[in-house]
Amino acid sequence: MSKRFPLTTEQPFLQAFTPEPKLVVCPRSGHFPTATESESVIEELKRFLVR
Amino acid sequence: MKAEMGIELWRTKYHTINGFKQFYRDWQPRDETYLPVLALHGSLTHSGMWIALAEAADSIRMLCPDQRGFGLSEDPGNDSCAEFALDALALGRELLPERYVVMGHSFACSIALEVAHMAAGQVAAVVLIDPVVHTGTPSAAPTEASAPLLRTFATLEEAERHFRETEEGEWAGDMLRCFVQDTMMHDSESGTWRFPYTPARLHRLRAFTSSPENDYNLFKKAEAVRCPCSRFAAV
Secondary structure (H helix, E strand, O other): OOOOOOHHHHHHHHHOOOOOOEEEEEOOOOOOHHHHOHHHHHHHHHHHHOO | OOOHHHHOOEEEEEEEEOOEEEEEEEEOOOOOOOOOEEEEOOOOOOHHHHHHHHHHHOOOOEEEEOOOOOOOOOOOOOOOHHHHHHHHHHHHHHHOOOOEEEEEEOOHHHHHHHHHHHOOOOEEEEEEEOOOOOOOOOOOOOOOOOOOOOOEEOOHHHHHHHHHHHOOOOOOOOHHHHHHHHHOEEOOOOOOEEOOOOHHHHHHHHHHHOOOOOOOOHHHHHHHOOOOEEEEEEO
């Protein structure tokens, strides 16, 4: 899990939104998924931006 | 910045906003097929953190400011989330079309949500990249776990080693080298590499974000926005 975001905080955080956000898990990323998993970030970003 | 052909698609400039000079880089692809993105870096980096992503994504316009006190921007001295958001809004108003997306990394996720709240008519969606949640009492130390040693590195390799030892994640191939080159500041005279902020600047920000006066509460901001949101999470 991220050192900056406690696992127990995830669900309450998502539920604070209306509508609930799409959660994209980056299993290898660390704090900088834009650098370590850029391909999957871009793929999801493009999918999201056409909404 | 990797691709030679990419350089011409980056527009870099300063503008004066809210009383200080702010640097920004603006990736303007030839074939722009998505809503433009206003990309706000986290507290350990500057606008350079978006270079590789913008170039790889190619068709997404990304407007990336160095936020107050980071990178090449001046430091006007106030660290509230609202002030950061007003900076971003002013830049977006000046350079982006009427509708755009705001993306924040780390502490800037609160800023992105604040921007979306302040400008609900302009912000079509929000993207949050690994937000930071402060735990404990308001006076507790900040929880950003891998605060960098605030120093200069003699070589790029030394800077890479620092990030490899302090940051989670799998840095395959030349990812880490690209990241360090894009996010650290290089002094061409001495050949050294340094973080894109002064120690005093980072300490002041962290003191504010862990103080009772801080206005970075992610949950409150999440409750206030109504636009679609995507949240990228590390595990």
